[in-house]
Amino acid sequence: MSLRPLTSPWFHAPAGHEKLWLGCAILWCFVMSLMMPYWHFRGKQNSTGEAYTVKPADFLARTEKFVAANRVGTFKNPIANPLGQELPLVEPPAGGDVYLIGRMWQWYPALRLRQGETYRLHLSSLDLQHGFSLQPLNMNFQVVPGYDHVLTLTPTSKGEFTIVCNEFCGAGHHAMTGKIFVE
Amino acid sequence: MSTSSHNLAAPGTPARVCGTTGLGVCLDAQRFIKLNAVCGIVFLLLGGVAALLLALTRWQTVHLLPVDWFYRILTFHGINMLILWILFFEVAILCFACTTPLNARLFSRKVAWASFLLMLAGAVMVDYIILAGQADVMMTSYLPLLAHPAFYLGIILVAVGTLTGVFNFFATLYVAKRDGAYTGSMPIVTFGALAAAIIAVVTLLHGAVVMIPTFTYSMGWTPQPDPQWYRLIWWGLGHQSQQVNVCAMVAVWYLLSHITVGARPINEAVCRTAFVLYILFINLASAHHLLVDPGVGATWKIWNTSYAMYLAVLASMVHGFTVPAGIEVAMREKGYTGGIFGWVAALPWKNPAFSGTALSVVIFGFLGGITGVTLGTQQINIIAHNTLRIPGHFHVTVVGGTTLAFMALAYYVVPLIFQRDFIWRGAARVQPWIFGLGITMLAFGMSFAGSMGVPRRSWDIDAQGVYGPAAHLWLGVLGLGGVLAFTGLLIFALLCVGTLFFGKKIEGRAMADWGTPPALAGSQPGSLAHDHYATKGTIVLTLVFLACFAVYYFANWKALADVWPVR
Numbered sequence: 058m059s060l061r062p063l064t065s066p067w068f069h070a071p072a073g074h075e076k077l078w079l080g081c082a083i084l085w086c087f088v089m090s091l092m093m094p095y096w097h098f099r100g101k102q103n104s105t106g107e108a109y110t111v112k113p114a115d116f117l118a119r120t121e122k123f124v125a126a127n128r129v130g131t132f133k134n135p136i137a138n139p140l141g142q143e144l145p146l147v148e149p150p151a152g153g154d155v156y157l158i159g160r161m162w163q164w165y166p167a168l169r170l171r172q173g174e175t176y177r178l179h180l181s182s183l184d185l186q187h188g189f190s191l192q193p194l195n196m197n198f199q200v201v202p203g204y205d206h207v208l209t210l211t212p213t214s215k216g217e218f219t220i221v222c223n224e225f226c227g228a229g230h231h232a233m234t235g236k237i238f239v240e
Numbered sequence: 241m242s243t244s245s246h247n248l249a250a251p252g253t254p255a256r257v258c259g260t261t262g263l264g265v266c267l268d269a270q271r272f273i274k275l276n277a278v279c280g281i282v283f284l285l286l287g288g289v290a291a292l293l294l295a296l297t298r299w300q301t302v303h304l305l306p307v308d309w310f311y312r313i314l315t316f317h318g319i320n321m322l323i324l325w326i327l328f329f330e331v332a333i334l335c336f337a338c339t340t341p342l343n344a345r346l347f348s349r350k351v352a353w354a355s356f357l358l359m360l361a362g363a364v365m366v367d368y369i370i371l372a373g374q375a376d377v378m379m380t381s382y383l384p385l386l387a388h389p390a391f392y393l394g395i396i397l398v399a400v401g402t403l404t405g406v407f408n409f410f411a412t413l414y415v416a417k418r419d420g421a422y423t424g425s426m427p428i429v430t431f432g433a434l435a436a437a438i439i440a441v442v443t444l445l446h447g448a449v450v451m452i453p454t455f456t457y458s459m460g461w462t463p464q465p466d467p468q469w470y471r472l473i474w475w476g477l478g479h480q481s482q483q484v485n486v487c488a489m490v491a492v493w494y495l496l497s498h499i500t501v502g503a504r505p506i507n508e509a510v511c512r513t514a515f516v517l518y519i520l521f522i523n524l525a526s527a528h529h530l531l532v533d534p535g536v537g538a539t540w541k542i543w544n545t546s547y548a549m550y551l552a553v554l555a556s557m558v559h560g561f562t563v564p565a566g567i568e569v570a571m572r573e574k575g576y577t578g579g580i581f582g583w584v585a586a587l588p589w590k591n592p593a594f595s596g597t598a599l600s601v602v603i604f605g606f607l608g609g610i611t612g613v614t615l616g617t618q619q620i621n622i623i624a625h626n627t628l629r630i631p632g633h634f635h636v637t638v639v640g641g642t643t644l645a646f647m648a649l650a651y652y653v654v655p656l657i658f659q660r661d662f663i664w665r666g667a668a669r670v671q672p673w674i675f676g677l678g679i680t681m682l683a684f685g686m687s688f689a690g691s692m693g694v695p696r697r698s699w700d701i702d703a704q705g706v707y708g709p710a711a712h713l714w715l716g717v718l719g720l721g722g723v724l725a726f727t728g729l730l731i732f733a734l735l736c737v738g739t740l741f742f743g744k745k746i747e748g749r750a751m752a753d754w755g756t757p758p759a760l761a762g763s764q765p766g767s768l769a770h771d772h773y774a775t776k777g778t779i780v781l782t783l784v785f786l787a788c789f790a791v792y793y794f795a796n797w798k799a800l801a802d803v804w805p806v807r
Contacts, residue, residue, distance in 0.1 A: 059264075060341050060498055062423035067508040073772020074779040075507060075561065081786060082557040085552035089793065093542045093618045097796070101805035103619055106541065108534030112300050115745075136703055139732050157587045175805075186382050186467060188626045188695065195693040197625040199533045202384060206534035211805040217704045223626040223695035225378050225385075228307050231700040 098132070104198065113183045120156040124166050132167035136234055146237070148179040154179060157220075157235070158236050159187035159200045161227055164220045164235025172239050180206040188223035191237070197223060212239040253345040260656060260750040266425035269339040269346040273332045273657050276355055277650070280328035281665065281736050283363065284643070287320030288729040295609070295682065300701060300715050308376065308698045316370045318379030322638065323395070324363050327402050327644050330436065330488050331355065332653075334409040337433035337491070342426060347408050355405035362397025365390050378697060380474060383454065383467045392455035393603045399451070406534045407443075408436045428512065429498075432491025435515040439522060440484045446476030446526075469536040474525025478689055480633070483522040485642040486556065487515065489604070492645045493563045493597055498653060500594040500756055502574070503559020503566035506775070511562050517555035521547055553613055560605045565775040569768050575760030580776045591754040596648025596672035603676060604641030607683060608707050610789045612637060620796045624805060625695075628718075629690030636683040639725070644676055647732050654736060655751035660743030662752070668735055675728025683720025689714035691799075723800035 071079050097103055106182045130146040145166040149155045151174035158165040160183040170176060180189055182202040194214075200206060220235035290313045296304040305313060339346055346352060368390075369375050375387035413434065416422060426434070450473040451651040456462040494511070497503040505511040526545030530536055571583035588594045611633040615624045624630065651668060655661055662668050694701055699716070701707045759765075766783045767775040 060427055060429055060495065061425055061509060062342065062422040062424040067425065068497050069507055069509055071507060071510055074775045075510065075565070075772065078561045078779060078782055079510070079558065081783070082554055082561075083549075085557075085789070086546075086554050086788060088544040089550055089553075089613065089617070090548050091676050092797070093545060096619050097538055097542065100801070101807075102537060102622055102803060104532045104541065104622055104807045105538045106532075106534055106536050135703065150575050160611070185384055190626065190693065190695060192693045195623050195627065195691070196803050196806065197532060197627065198621060199471075199530075199625070201471070201534055203466065205457060206469060206533040209807045213804050219704055221693070221695060221704050221706065223698070224382070225311065225697045228311070231307075231698045232703045 071151075085163075085239075107207040107209075109125065109205040109207070110203060111181055113181070113202055116156070116179075116181045116205060117158065117183060119166070119179075120158050123149070123154070123156040124132060128166075129169065132236055134163075134167075134234065134236070138163055138232060139229065146238075152176065158183060159222065159233075160184050162222070162229035162233035164189075164222075164233070167236040167238075169238045169240065171213055172215050175209060175211045177193055178208045178210050180208065183224045186224050187226055187233070190221040190223040192219045192221050194218065199224065215239050244562060255345070258340075258656060259746060263340050264343050266339045266345045267656075268349045268352065269335045270657055272346070272352045272356060273626065274334035276328045276335065277653060277657075278740075279356075279360060279363075280325050280332065280646075281733060282347045283320045283324035283328060283649075284365070284729065285733045287325055288315050288726055290314075290317035290320065291722060291729075292726040294559065294724070295719050296476070297699070299722075300712050300717055302719060303700070306697075307699045308373070308654055311376045311378070311697075312373060313369060314697060315376060315378050316367065318438065319366055321371065321397075321643075322379060323398060324367075326481075326485055326638070326642065326646075327398065328359065328363075330440075331359070331402065331405040332403060333492070333646075333649075334433055334437060334663065335490055336653075337430045338409050338412040341430050342413075342416045342422045344419075344421040345414060347411035347415055351404060351408045351411070351696065355401045355408060358401030359398050362394040362399075364394075364586070365499075365682075366394030369394065374473075381459075382474075383452070383465060383470045383716065386458055389455055391460040392451050392458055396448070396451050396455060399447045402440065403444050404409070404558055404690070406440050409433070409437050418755070428508060429491050429495045431512055432494060432515055435493065435519050435747060436484050436487035436694065438519050439480060439487060443477055444483060445478040446473055448775065449560060450474045450477060468533065471525060471530060471533065472517055474527040478521055479526050479528060482638060483552070485638055486749075489565075489600065489642040490556075491557045491647045493559070493601060494566075496593050496645070496652070497567050497570075497598040498646055499565055500597070500754070501567050501570050502756070503563075503570040505562055506565045506569055507562065510558060514555040514558040514562075517551045517558075517619060521551040521555075528616040528621075531618050532625045538618070540622050543615060545618050552681075553609075555606070556609055558607070558781075558794045561778060563601055564781060565778040568775050568778050569660070571757065572774055573763060573768050574757055575763040575767055576757070580780060583777060586757050587590025587783050588755045588757055590669045591756065592653075592668045592672050593651040593754060595669075596644050596651070598677075599672055599676035600641050600645040600648065601638050603644065603680060605785060606788060607680065608633060608637035608641050608794050611687065613789075614793050614796050617793075617796070620800055622806070623796070623800055624690065626694050626695060627690035627695045628686040630691055631696050632683045632686030633686075634678060639685065640676060640679040644672060644679070647675065648672060650736060651754060652733070652751075654739055654743070655746060659746040660739050661746060662735060663738050663743050663756075665752070666737060667731055669729055671731045671735065673728075674731065675725055678721050678725030680724070680727055682718055682725055683721070685714045685716070685718030726733045
């Protein structure tokens with residue numbers, strides 16, 4: 058019958074088990090739909106997509122200014138990298154703006170943050186698209202050239218965190234890492 | 241052989257009568273089913289060899305390929321599997337679905353040739369330019385990454401060829417209706433194929449909107465399109481094309497459950513409405529890939545994730561009930577009435593078309609569906625985006641679901657259309673099990689490694705110094721699953737190719753039976769047509785499914801609540 062045209066009137070309202078299943082499925086779909094607005098207002102982890110257009114050169118200039126103003130030392134990345142292994146270590150003021158560049162193949166600069174403080178983290182790329190993947194927490198955001206992607210972030214755990222790139226960006230992609238220290 | 245003697249609706253059209261089913265087969269349609277199916281299987285084999293190389297590279301202990309070849313082969317794998325194998329096989333399904341079930345002839349041989357040759361030329365162009373090392377950009381080719389213009393041109397040719405084939409399908413349906421080739425409503429298999437074809441048109445138009453300006457940019461004629469705009473429109477192609485697969489796969493479920501067990505949809509109105517929901521509510525805006533992107537806001541993300549009701553998910557949950565319910569009713573009518581699950585034991589598990597279908601339903605639903613909806617939840621995507629959890633999801637939808645269903649279909653397409661009985665029938669009976677088990681292991685490996693933060697599309701996970709032994713263990717499971725799935729794929733390809741050359745010819749007789757459950761004494765065909773409480777086993781299975789879904793879904797919210805606050 059699945060393979061031949063239907064001739065008899067074939068409209069029947071759902072009944073019995075089928076009606077039961079349809080009811081369960083519709084209810085579940087509603088629950089899932091409502092969870093997202095609920096979490097947006099009551100949950101603490103959301104991606105609001107706050108972003109501003111920015112020219113790569115301007116973003117680089119802002120980041121260099123941010124580094125010059127807040128540099129506290131040097132971080133030597135143990136992972137070999139064509140751009141060099143030394144990164145400025147920067148400690149921004151609590152509650153302030155933080156700038157982080159993704160480029161082939163490094164996250165610039167290294168950051169030192171305070172537990173429990175809230176920062177506005179500006180992410181952008183100078184070349185290709187990159188993926189901001191904070192490990193071992195496993196928090197992931199897209200980084201797109203031309204867009205200043207702002208995350209309002211509150212570190213709640215101390216330790217050493219590695220930024221891994223998880224958007225393909227060429228042969229050195231796997232070795233593109235950065236650091237965030239939380240004290 | 242009774243070639244040219246069967247009267248299709250259009251007199252004089254070359255046709256034959258199928259020796260197995262007694263249905264009329266348009267010989268033009270048959271030729272293009274053959275051509276497209278053979279090409280599809282060739283690209284499946286190419287993509288499969290690539291898959292093996294990739295699995296053996298991500299299996300960190302083996303780490304086979306050098307870095308440049310890893311990304312090259314990954315691009316090649318994505319294009320060959322997700323685009324070429326699937327599209328060629330889907331065009332073959334369209335050629336079938338609009339002719340034989342409607343007793344109709346194919347609208348135009350010339351249009352079919354144009355479609356096939358455009359697709360083939362585009363496919364060869366894309367594959368060549370990738371292997372030549374001129375397009376190491378992944379299947380998504382996110383700007384500002386740039387490939388050789390032939391890469392984009394090839395994809396455009398494949399898309400135009402597919403659209404041409406879809407036009408032939410629509411025209412065939414129109415002519416069949418106009419000439420009264422059939423009376424009543426088209427069968428559900430054709431209806432499902434029609435839904436797939438409509439979604440394909442919308443998908444391919446997105447493809448044109450994004451690929452044409454990218455091609456002209458690669459030629460240096462126009463400025464670079466905005467990378468975020470590219471992501472938005474590209475996913476209108478990339479994700480929706482997978483909904484074409486879902487639609488075609490569900491149509492194949494209805495077809496094969498009918499052929500192997502005698503199942504019929506328990507409620508045509510509900511099943512067809514579910515197909516319409518796919519057309520209307522499949523994510524037009526490609527939102528699931530942009531949930532942690534800049535440039536689109538929270539309201540946009542939340543709305544486009546569910547359209548307030550998840551009606552496309554509802555459609556899959558409907559099919560997930562009606563397909564097994566149709567099977568259960570057919571089995572109970574045949575006399576397998578013992579208990580709640582007595583009918584399950586009597587199913588033709590040694591029939592590769594049936595086992596392939598059943599595995600496809602289970603793998604797609606329990607693994608692919610549950611993970612897909614959860615990962616595509618706006619906030620949960622924060623702990624999943626671009627990790628191996630994503631390929632862990634789509635390998636159990638597109639591969640464990642669609643590809644396995646298409647393989648199952650081949651166990652009837654080859655004897656009925658190519659008219660040769662399968663060789664090595666014992667190998668065929670175990671093939672869906674090997675492939676299904678392999679792809680399930682692969683997906684588990686990917687999903688768990690991804691939960692530990694392992695990125696997708698990454699050549700090496702030792703350089704970062706953050707992934708421990710557990711992640712390596714799951715990558716090993718990924719590797720072993722990949723080897724097993726490739727073994728299943730290779731058996732399938734050898735069976736098909738071997739049968740085309742050495743299979744025993746079917747000259748007007750019925751094909752060798754794969755095995756269907758016989759009717760027992762006391763069987764009453766049609767007796768349960770109005771019994772709405774006959775599907776006891778299916779309702780238990782689907783409620784178990786819903787429980788698994790809820791556990792996985794809320795476990796992920798819990799995992800999300802444990803990471804740093806962010807907005």
